[in-house]
Amino acid sequence: MPVQLESEILFYRMDLFQEKGIEPPATFDDLAAAAQALHAPDKRLSGIGLRGKGAAATSMFSSFLYGFGGDWLDQNKNPTLTTPEAIAAFKYYGDLARNSGPRGAENNSWPENVALFQQGSLAMFVDASVFKVNVEDPSKSQVAGKVGYAVLPKGPVAQDPASFVWGISISSQSKHKEAAWYFIQWATSKPQTLELLKRGIPVARTSTWSDPSYTAESNKQFDQVQQQSIALSKHTYNPPVVSVAEVRDAIGPVIIAAIQGKDVAAAAEKANNDVKNIIATSG
């Protein structure tokens, strides 16, 4: 049963965008232009924070891959990392992180990017909507109240921000399936999810989002972005394989090569073969 439903969204600094007279980006080109315009390393401000840390970056990269019309695998479960669409996505993502991102982006995942954004060192960052609660917490974030939210921009082919579903399942080995089911019903019930949502957890139960006691105080822009993103999303973020962790670790180096400006095609070729081997041995 799904308990939490996040989407990949763009967090941006409303104050900085106003200052420069920039509109929230609608396309990948707009995104790159905005990031470049806001990038000011001498003021310790970077245009955009993207995940670069190998395996951890693959999840956020997925929306860019889909935006360029690429995918992880084809219908016959063959990896498609060397297609022109995938290469274009890797290059776009790497160039964006290298040209308008903080130094050492290839080591950043969400803890680093959220921290940088909280300290006002990033004009934008792309990550899961669950981090709203972190950037809006005035005790930890210097930019609380200045944060705008936007649906991840449209790529050359599609606008398909990845969604992230967290679920609870009952193991077939469970000795107390009844009790487990009872717990799941409680955890996904309306009163329970309402309490979670009010504390910043993007819950999966749709009706909770329109509950008057939530909407009375909620950030309308964020709610809208969350709903739109989920409506647009056609994919979840992971390659549909059994050995997800291994496959993500195999794809990670391509993203790092792209950020470091190395030979993306060669890295993609190697990753493609590695993924093929992993799928062949463990599905």
Add this chain to the structure above:
Amino acid sequence: MATGERRRESAGAGVLSPAARPSGPQPSPWSRFLTYLEHRPDRVFPIPAVIVLLLTMLFPVVYTLYMSVQQWEFSALDPPKFIGWRNYVNFLTQDSRFWPSVWRTFYFTFLAVTIETVLGVAIALIFNREFLGKGLIRTIFLFPMVATPVAIALVWATIFDPNLGVLNYFLEQLNLPIVLWTSDARWVLPALAIVDIWEWTPFITLITLAGLSSLPSEPYEAARIDGASPTRVLFDLTLPMLRPTIVVAVLFRAIDALKTFDIIQVITQGGADYSSETLNIYTFQNAFNYYHLGYASSILVFFFMLVMGVSILLLRVRRAAE
């Protein structure tokens, strides 16, 4: 064997405590045990220690050996399957991440232990002289060794941070080019070695100081009478006499450095792009991220032999030094 023991027991009982001799009713097992204990404490007293050792040392090794010849995934639905040497063949011949991680393990160990030894011995020689506040400075110097490794690693991770870290701030102040300590493939292992050096140089110093305090004074008197210069005394007297001590310190450090896990896992998790993935980190990934328990065990068996090999080599050096 059993009869032999009984004979000795009864003979002993005859000598030591005639009361325990069976006369009429049979003695209880407990009193027979007590008699035996009184007699052969050398056999009875080590038993608890031996049991603990077998459970904590021998059992894991044997069990790892057993797991290493299975295809064993972390799943209740997939029972382990015996596949013989295939795990070993796989990582030795097909795994593109295995050999680089072996090389990195040695590179990191060599870098860290060499510098630690030179620095540690030098600092021990300084601490061996008399100067003001010696006790206090000596105590402070031992702090890194006592601190929690994970806490140390977290602090160093912040120091290395390319955007917020203090190390690059200093480099900028000195007009030096900044270094992407933990993102740059060329720098990440030296950066991790710096942490290891900071943490473990005191260990070498400590052992060397102990060695220094046990050196005989006669050779020094002889050298002074012969008018040897301080440099000659250091290189021809102190260091050769210290050699066995230093070799022991290096041996301990090398074994530990080969197995380094905490600081690497906390600071880089093997990144960026596997450029700091040592054998230990790679095994951990295989076991607890990819859930290939059998495969990870086979790599561990290789790793175990590697560490043993290095230890034997260093012990040979030590014997040669003596």
